[in-house]
Amino acid sequence: MLFPFPLEYLIALLIAVAYDLAIGEPPALVHPVVGMGKLVSLWERIAPSKNPALQFIFGLSTLLISIGGLFALSWWGFSWLRTALPVPAIILEAYLLKSCFSLKMLGDSGLKIRQILSAKTLEEARFEMRDLVSRNTAQLSEPLIIAATIESVAENTTDSFVSPLMFFALFGVPGALAYRLANTFDSMIGYRGKYEYLGKAAARFDDLLNYLPARLTALLLIINARWYKGNRANAWRIALRDHNKTASPNAGWTMAAIAGAMKVQLEKSGHYTLGDGEKPVTLHNINQTVAALYFVAMEMVILFAMVATIFTIVMLS
Numbered sequence: 001m002l003f004p005f006p007l008e009y010l011i012a013l014l015i016a017v018a019y020d021l022a023i024g025e026p027p028a029l030v031h032p033v034v035g036m037g038k039l040v041s042l043w044e045r046i047a048p049s050k051n052p053a054l055q056f057i058f059g060l061s062t063l064l065i066s067i068g069g070l071f072a073l074s075w076w077g078f079s080w081l082r083t084a085l086p087v088p089a090i091i092l093e094a095y096l097l098k099s100c101f102s103l104k105m106l107g108d109s110g111l112k113i114r115q116i117l118s119a120k121t122l123e124e125a126r127f128e129m130r131d132l133v134s135r136n137t138a139q140l141s142e143p144l145i146i147a148a149t150i151e152s153v154a155e156n157t158t159d160s161f162v163s164p165l166m167f168f169a170l171f172g173v174p175g176a177l178a179y180r181l182a183n184t185f186d187s188m189i190g191y192r193g194k195y196e197y198l199g200k201a202a203a204r205f206d207d208l209l210n211y212l213p214a215r216l217t218a219l220l221l222i223i224n225a226r227w228y229k230g231n232r233a234n235a236w237r238i239a240l241r242d243h244n245k246t247a248s249p250n251a252g253w254t255m256a257a258i259a260g261a262m263k264v265q266l267e268k269s270g271h272y273t274l275g276d277g278e279k280p281v282t283l284h285n286i287n288q289t290v291a292a293l294y295f296v297a298m299e300m301v302i303l304f305a306m307v308a309t310i311f312t313i314v315m316l317s
Contacts, residue, residue, distance in 0.1 A: 006311035008082075008090055009172065013165070013304060015094035017103070017297075024104050032099040032177070036184040039066060044189055047198050055197035063185055063201050067178050074174040093173045100164040100176040103297050107290045110153040114286040117142060146281045147266045153289045154221070154258040155251045159183050159206075161297050162220075163213040169304060182206055207249055214250035218243070218257040220296045228291040230261030238275050245272040258289055 028034045043062040048054040074096075081089040109132055116125045125145050132152040140148065163183075167175035182205055189195055190203030218239050225232040238260025239253060246252035256274045259266045262285050265277030 004312050004315045005172075006308040006315070008093070009168065010305055010308040010312075012090050012093035012097055012173070013168070013301065015091070016098040016101075017301060019094065019098045020101065020103050024108075025102065026095070026099060032096060033180055033184060036181050037188065039181075040185055040188045044195065044198070047195065049195070052197040055195065056200055059189065059198040060201035063182070063205060066185070067181050070181055071171075071174045071178040074177055075172075078173060096173050097164070097168055097176055100168070100180040101161045103161050103293070106153060106156050106160045107293055110149050110286050110290045110293075113145065113149045114283050117145065118283055143281050144267065144269070146283060146286060147264070148268070149286050150258060150262075150264075150281070150289045151251075151255045151266050151268070153286075153293055154254045155248075157221075157293050157296055158210055158214045158217045158250065158254055161293075162217045162300055163210055165300050165304065166213050166216075167209075169307070179209055182209055210250045214253050217296060218253035220299055221254060221257040221261065221292055224292060224295040224299070225261040227295050228261070228288045230258075230288065230292070231263060232261070234263055235261035242272075242274045245274060247271070258292060261292075262288055 025031065043058075043066070047058050047062075078089060078093070081092065113125055113128055113132070116128060122142060122145075125142075126140055129140065129145055129148060132149065164176045164179055167179040171178070182202070185202035186199070186206035189199035190206060191199055222232055222235040222239060225235045235257050239257040242256040242259070243252040246255065252272075252274070255266055259275030263276070263278040264281045264285055265273060265275040266281075267273045
């Protein structure tokens with residue numbers, strides 16, 4: 001091993017974040033998450049379609065086999081690679097870790113919606129929103145599009161950055177990859193409809209994995225409120241009051257925190273309303289939410305660096 005493992009993890013993280021901010025996503029042909037999507041699609045195609053019990057058992061079995069196999073294989077592979085080829089090991093760690101988070105893409109997606117709305121092209125904004133939210137966007141008004149964009153960026157701050165980083169800190173790249181695969185299962189089959197029972201295990205497992213990261217993200221959104229021109233006290237109050245209004249046990253924390261910080265109301269018609277709406281939602285609120293995303297990411301990296309440095313000093317002393 002070239003470096004103590006905490007220092008190795010830190011170097012890999014810094015390379016991964018630099019890659020993300022400078023370049024963005026790897027090409028689809030060599031993107032590991034694209035491969036994960038193909039794996040889930042394969043399982044879905046051969047899944048039983050009528051019996052709910054068989055669907056659930058099949059969904060649970062494929063989830064455990066896929067995640068367990070990926071974790072075990074990548075753990076063994078990196079254990080060997082660190083000893084045989086330590087420098088390539090760090091480079092590969094950085095690349096795979098980068099594939100597990102999408103900081104720049106998430107921020108750019110929010111700002112793209114803002115740019116489209118500022119040009120007064122509402123139909124185009126509705127079309128672009130389909131990739132950001134799980135709702136019918138065809139009839140959304142401009143305020144509801146802005147609100148949905150804010151919700152999406154705030155919620156995805158957890159699973160697009162904070163969660164992968166936490167599992168990387170705990171279990172290295174195998175942990176980050178396993179988390180991303182679980183999240184991919186949830187995003188592709190964790191829904192109601194024909195395959196509702198097929199995705200139940202994936203949806204519940206994803207909720208479990210994001211339980212602590214979502215609350216940490218909400219806390220950081222609250223702590224950082226002043227830096228993105230929000231109100232810290234109101235963010236705390238609304239997060240505590242409204243976090244349980246969403247169907248997801250996790251999403252409500254981050255969305256309520258950002259709604260409270262900006263004193264706006266976020267609404268999904270027929271499902272929930274978060275915040276008091278002391279101020280109307282505006283395009284500037286999207287800028288604030290993207291700024292909040294980057295502040296949270298920066299603090300997570302700083303926290304990781306501090307912990308890695310302490311562990312490295314202890315290991316070398």
